[in-house]
Amino acid sequence: MEYKLPELPYAENALEPVISAKTVSYHYGKHTKGYIDNMNRLIAGTEFSDMPVEGIITSSDGAIFNNASQAWNHMFYFEQFCKGGRGDICCNLKRGIEECFGSVIAFKDLFSQAGTAIFGSGWVWLAADKAGKLHIAKCGNADNPMINGMTPILAFDVWEHAYYLDYQNRRAEHLNALWEIVDWDVIEKRYVNALNK
Ligand code: MN
Numbered sequence: 001m002e003y004k005l006p007e008l009p010y011a012e013n014a015l016e017p018v019i020s021a022k023t024v025s026y027h028y029g030k031h032t033k034g035y036i037d038n039m040n041r042l043i044a045g046t047e048f049s050d051m052p053v054e055g056i057i058t059s060s061d062g063a064i065f066n067n068a069s070q071a072w073n074h075m076f077y078f079e080q081f082c083k084g085g086r087g088d089i090c091c092n093l094k095r096g097i098e099e100c101f102g103s104v105i106a107f108k109d110l111f112s113q114a115g116t117a118i119f120g121s122g123w124v125w126l127a128a129d130k131a132g133k134l135h136i137a138k139c140g141n142a143d144n145p146m147i148n149g150m151t152p153i154l155a156f157d158v159w160e161h162a163y164y165l166d167y168q169n170r171r172a173e174h175l176n177a178l179w180e181i182v183d184w185d186v187i188e189k190r191y192v193n194a195l196n197k
Contacts, residue, residue: 001050002040005033006075014083018177023165031161032074038067058147069142073123077155080186087184093191100134108179114138115158116172124175126154128194151194154187
């Protein structure tokens with residue numbers, strides 16, 4: 001099966017000024033496409049060729065894992081944003097966050113701090129365990145909490161390619177700005193799906 005880069009659900013400049021059109025163009029059009037193309041090339045003719053990407057992530061290693069996981073991580077990342085952001089942390093997610101982190105403000109702080117503290121490239125995740133409890137996970141490189149049996153809910157990319165054109169070395173500033181473009185309807189749906197798993 002050949003995977004294709006899905007069309008972005010918004011214009012390349014829709015996330016400005018938080019993420020510039022130039023960054024979206026490179027990060028989605030070049031980096032994300034590159035991971036998908038590499039994955040297609042690497043899985044052709046192997047046991048992974050007809051698997052859903054999640055299945056490849058949880059059963060492969062090396063270059064196949066790296067490219068499949070990065071392909072999935074980036075599609076998940078770009079899907080969670082929209083122009084100007086949408087809604088706020090509410091409903092089920094608000095209850096879950098308050099239970100696990102005390103308050104929405106405390107959660108956002110902890111999440112941005114965790115992303116800032118990752119040494120080198122990686123991702124900071126909000127993920128639900130099998131009991132529905134929420135965790136902030138710091139992952140290096142392509143890693144994704146689903147390899148530890150958790151369900152990803154929200155992801156911020158801390159690879160330099162995600163912010164260097166717009167923020168240079170100011171990763172913390174970039175992570176704090178991302179809150180302005182999160183589509184909380186998408187995040188709430190992901191959390192409800194995780195609770196109903
Ligand atoms: Mn990236």
